[in-house]
Amino acid sequence: MKLIKLLLPILVILCACNEKNEFDDINNKVNVPTVLQERDPNYPLILSKTKEKSRSGMATGTTLSHDEYLGRSFHLDNYPYDDEINLGYAVVDFSKASEKGYIISHGINRSVTNYFAFSDYDHYLEKSKITNTVTSGFKINLGFFSFGHKNTMTEVFESATLTNKTQVGGEANIYIQSKVHELQYSSNIRKDIILYYLNDIFKDEVYNTPTSEFYKNYGGFVLKKFITGGRATALYYGQVKESYLFESTETIMNESIDAGIKYKDKGKKDSIDFSADLEFGWSNNDGNSTEYSEKFTSLNYSIQTVGGIPVYPAFPAPKDLFETKIDLSSWLSSLSDPANHALIRIYEEGLVPISDFILERNLSDRINKCIQGFNPGNLCEPEICILYPEVYWGRNILLPVYLHTRNNEYIFLENGQFSDNDISRNAEIFRLSTKYSKIFKTRIVTISEESVSSSFDTDYDGAKIEDCKVFQANDGTIYLLDIENKQGYSIHDDYLLDTYAIRDYVNSLPTINVNMESLFDYDILAL
Incomplete structure (x- = not known):
């Protein structure tokens, strides 16, 4: 591996002079990387390569039993979120988890009715408690949940903006659990x-595809606990007359929703009466609707059913609540056949962030940022970067060294030091580039602080590879572990040794055997 000719003047000047203009390539290219070493062409640059194998494990469909939904990825793209349409691909190996005894199911046989009104979409989040479906302790942008709901409301009711004090929305759910x-x-x-x-x-997908692509395919969560049966969901949107604004619009909507549902389950506590009547709304000759209708300029509703016979598989055009009665008694009756049951409700903390199933901190962080709405961008060529200070003064000025990963992360490796003069600085750059050229046959460049600060991820302190030992797991994953400092890297496919141009160096490192469970004691970063 040859070093770029830029390094040669460093030796000359160290011995002969103190002329700064010999280093114009470094001094004048603060915002443009200066290449100190080119990549060795003997190491193939492959940024992503998924294994050739059957993709049957990525398929979803009606052939799955309800138990087999467990451990699969889950999107929050379509509202209501408690729907099989949001079900994704297998994350947990169901057969192995079932054999271990981790899969549990039992009957509950009861019906539950709940409803709520909201005058804005922040109140929707509060009243629906939809955010409680995600494991506690996980920080999530609340707008992530309201986005899908708001889209559905505006699709069903074209003007459901909830920007006017007279406007109010509502939702009712009847769960046949x-x-x-x-x-x-x-x-x-x-x-x-x-x-x-x-x-x-x-595992192949999460470690070998760009994070944004993986997130698009898999979604941000894994299904851990849910209920099957049937569900009727009604969405409401109305405008209250200004003369009634002395009352709470949400209270007025709640009263109207409650009065407009006719359902009496005559079953016992641990059973469901599938022959009961179930109706929404009023017909024109229902005189008792007047006390509610007189408070609204308009109040429309639309119903979707999940499970049972497909009466309303999607929200139809909205109808006037006070003039249109919808009878769902036959739909309720059809739920007496368990073959008609579907996923209808995600339990509290029934969704686990998919990042929770990943050992490596940086990869977990990238997926979490996707959930928060950030795009980590495309894969890029790995390289070693020496951070060039734009302004310096005093003694012991730092020259940070980073590994710029294929995922556009900057992993901090060490700090070089120099005094307040160009000779000292360039000598330290030469020392660092020489050191890392023996480990990485990638490009080695000097870059500006601006380049690092604009990166998607920079907050990682990495192990010094020269201090690591090699552990190869049974699945072929290579771990570079700094036993003393409990830091390390994971390499989940052999081709990545060439991507980072470290194959020869890694092969020269000592090997070690460790207990797999002890990997959780390390701060491991995925390369």
Whole structure:
């Protein structure tokens, strides 16, 4: 590997003179990388390569049993979110988890009715408690949940903006609950799943495709606990007359929703009466609707059913609540057949962030940022970067060294130091580039602080590879572990040794055997 001729004047000047203009290439290119070493062409640059294998594990469809929904990825793209249409690909290997005893299901057989009104979409989040479906402790942008709901409301009711004090929305759900399905989960089980029970295709995808592409395909969550049966969801949108604004618009809407639902389950506590009547709204000859209708300029509603016979598989055009009665008694009756049951409700904390199933901190962070709405961008060529200070004074000025990864992260490796003069600075650049040229046959460049600060991810302190030992797991994953400092890197496919041009150096490192469970004691970054 040859070093660029730029380095030669450094040696000359160190011995002969103190003329700064010999370093114009470095001094004058603060915002443009200056190449100190070119990439060795003997190392193929492959940024992504998924394994050739059957993609049957990525398929979804009606052939799955309800239990097999557990451990699959879940999107929050379509509202209501408690719907099989949001179901994604396998994350947890269902067969292995089931054999281990982690899959649980049992009957509950009860009906639940709830409804709420909201005068704006912030109140919707509060009243619906939809954010409670995600495991506690995970920080999520609340707008992420309201976005899908708002889209559905504006699609069903074209002007459902809720920007006027007279406007009010509402929602009612009648759940005919049959069974609870659960993936047993704890901090201890999580470790077992990460090490032994992840789906092979999931692992291939998460480590070998760009994070934005992975997130688009898989979504941000994994289904852990849900209920099957049938659900009728009614959405409401109305405008209250100004003469009634002395009352709460949400109170007026709640009263109207409650009065407009006719459902009496005569079953016992642990059973459901499938022969009961179930109706929404009023017909023209229902005189008792007047006390509610007189408070509204308009109040429309639309109903979707999930499970049972497909009466309203999608929200139809809205109807006037006070002039249109919808009878769902036959739909309720059809739910007596368990073959007609569907996913209808996600349990509280029934969704786990998909990042929770990933060992490496940087990869987990990237997926979490996708969930928050950020795009991590495209893959890029890895390189070693020496951060060039734009202004410096005093003694012991730092020259940070970073590994710029294929995922556009800057992993901090070490700080070089120099005194307040160009000779000292250039000598330190020469020392650092010489050191890392023996490890990485990638490009080595000097860059500006601006380049690093604009990166998607910079907050990572990485292990010094020269201090690492090599551990190869049974699945072929290579771990470079700094035993003393409990830091390390993971390399999940052999081609990445060439991508980072470190194959020869890694092959020269000492090997070690460690207990797989001990990997959780390390701060591991994925390359």
